[in-house]
Amino acid sequence: MNKAKLKNTVKAISVVMGLSVSILVAGFSTASFAQENGNERKTQRVPTLRGKVYEQLSRAQNAADAGKPKEAFSILDEVKDKASSMNSYELAMMYNFYGFIHYNLEQFDDAIASFEEVVKQQPIPTSFEQATLFSLAQLHMMRGNYDSTIEFIEKWEAIQRQVTPGADIPAKNLVLKAQAMYQKQDYAKASTYINAAVEQQENSAEGFQVDENWYVLQRAVYFELKQPEKVKDVLLKLVKQYEKPAYWIQLAGMYGELGDEKQQLAYMEIAYQMDYIATGSDIFNLSQLYYYHQIPFKAALLMESGMQQGKLTKDERNLTFLAQAWSFAKENEKAVPVMMAAAKLSKDGELDSQLAQTYLNMEKWQLAIESSLTALEKGNLRNEGTVHLVLGMAHFNLGDYTVALNELAEAEKHTSSRGMAKQWLKFVQTEQASTERLQAQLGSSEPSGNTYLP
Template sequence: MSEYHLSTSKVRPVLLNLACSFSLGVAALMALPVVSSSLAPALQMDSPFAAQAAEKEKPKRSTRRTPAIRAKIFEKLNAAQEAADAKRYNEAIGMLNELRDKEGRGSLNSYELANLYNMYAFIYFTQEKYEQALDAYRNVVKQPDIPEAMELNTKYTIAQLYFVKEDYKNGVNVLLEWFKAKQEMQEDPGAGAYALLAQGYYQLKDLDRALKYIEVAINDYQKRGKVPKEQWWGLQRYLYYEKNDIKRVAAILEETLKYYQKKAYWLQLSAMYNEMKLDRKATATMEAAYEQGLLEKDKELINMAYLYLSQEVPYKAAKVLDKGIKSGAIPATSKNLEILGNSWRQAQEIKRAIPEMEKAAAKSDKGELWSRLGSIYLDNDEFEKAEKAIESAFRKGDLKRPDSAYLVLGMARFNLQKYAEAKKAFKEALKSEKSKDYAKNWLEFMEREIARQEALKDEV
């Protein structure tokens, strides 16, 4: 009887990214968006003949004698594969059923049965019928005397399918069996397998083992001069954050940013520097993201401005806010306009501060902003505007420091030579422990100034 061994031209692998993910969550990394990343390697679903082709490419390590696929069985399997490749799945399943039932399970040898079930699994998997695919794959590995490579590849696929079904306990158990077989054959499991095992332990909340194996995967890549997968670093830094090892999280983010330039990583790194009280680094990191045009949301831009203010660089803070408000990226609310006005004021740009504070005050129903506007007017020697602004502040009410407002009002009226009214304002400020000394000094100064002016009149 003729025997057929199948060529690699019949191998048509299908790639699937497993839906095995982890969530960092908002609370996990401070300001970081919960970030969700796929850690599993691509799942390769071979045609029924892939394992035999792989056996041809690798030297055999076992003494198993694998029976050959007979010509008539080969032709029927090949026909089913062609139907499956053309997405005629029901037709393909019918062919397989006929082969299984007509020939009879007893008349098919173990390798023929293994390829039969492998084809069933491939079709079910393509249709996302994962439970049926799992059953078919389990039937593959039940067959005796199949190539070790086929058995190992199938077990690995079974483990991954458990992950797809979120059955992580069984997935990890099968994966550990696969690891043991690999070790017995003295074969390297590969970084991707360690990463998948780490993902499984993460899902089982065994974070210590998850960290152990994700680091094996990352170190393996780095030793070979390869860049670790972005998702691997994501899981590693999450696990270190859970251990409250902020320094290590920052180091991982620094390494990640060398290869994966994403806004989320800049924001996370800045947050980590903040936790470590490295304010200059936190600001510089956010600035790097800003200069690259990565900060687009209003909260991100406002946070950038606050960081500049914390580092006593108000001019840069004002520029960020001014550009953001003019472009519409930052809403022109009373609060945001106030921050802009205060930033210009701290930068000694009074003429720029005034119009922003005027707009902020006009949008506010409270007196606090009018009080601050009055203070800015006073700094710019616009005494009449300062007086009117403070008067508006008192009419609207809700002042945090009315004593300070009285001081500004008193100084504005003094410069307008409204001495009696200025005296009333300073006397109100005297009532506050925080301002009484300053108010007293102003009253004494004003009395001396009035006396000096009266003396000049007498001399004339």
């Protein structure tokens, strides 16, 4: 059996968390390996994988590849029955196959147990041992065993320090440790590890791009550490390198957190121009930004478009905001039907009160009165005095001085409307007196009824 065929056949693959694919290859020839001895590792000879054992493992591999895991396990069990006559390398490869098949069957706890048996067999090649340790760290991470994740990664690193003293810890190790620390809610340590991994990758001579998920983890850690400026900096990198819609929205949100509303609006506007504002919540948020920055017309148009596209429901909240945007934009004719629709959905009289004020501004006195009465009937008003004030002003403009004075007197009873009500009371009383005097004068100048005949 030649080495090339063996290399393609005898292998164990671990793919966990999307972080790595490790291919472990056995060899027939006697190989050297580093055996731990205190703080040093001395070179020793690795036992060979004998052809007879290889053939059995190869049969198990073929059965597993053919989708026959029971047959594969049966073959491995036959090999295991002869464990007393097998060397450490052969035992490790056997347990590695057990782990590989368990993993493919998503029997992850059994896979962990098998891979742990692999590293117990000594001596085995250093590369084999390290790859298995890393696979164990990944599997424990997937199973939520975060302390075990760190334990196996650090065992990997201990071997690496002895094999290659002074070498940097690989970035993939740092990321895995950062993930475990993040899940343990030790955000300070998670930050140390993920920052080191990102820095190592960004400064690498090969110029490799930092993995997107590393930045995502780094952003999450900074967020938990309440460091919004650093969250923003990571998002700037994500926007530049990956340009996903969500990153633009999140970046705009972070500028909002930092109190830089101009930049927040700028990035949301860019996202809108790139068709990244796709969800109802994003449409509503951008509309609010337009409104806040004194651009109510654009706010109203965007809200209306969102409703027409079915991305925003025509519920009380959305209709109320749309009506407010149209009112702020001095588009009362457009605001009124929207506000009427919102008022019909509302159980309290607040929207009817706002509608009455809009009608008053439009000089539609009778409609202002009707909406005010509906508001009072529904109740639960934030400021009932304002409704009475509107009623007083509307009745005054219709020439109903007595009703107007009664409503203004009611408005005067409420603190928030008292000052305005007093001014209007004086004004209406003055106007009423003037009207009465004028009517009296006109009445005294009328003919007495005695007609002079020539």
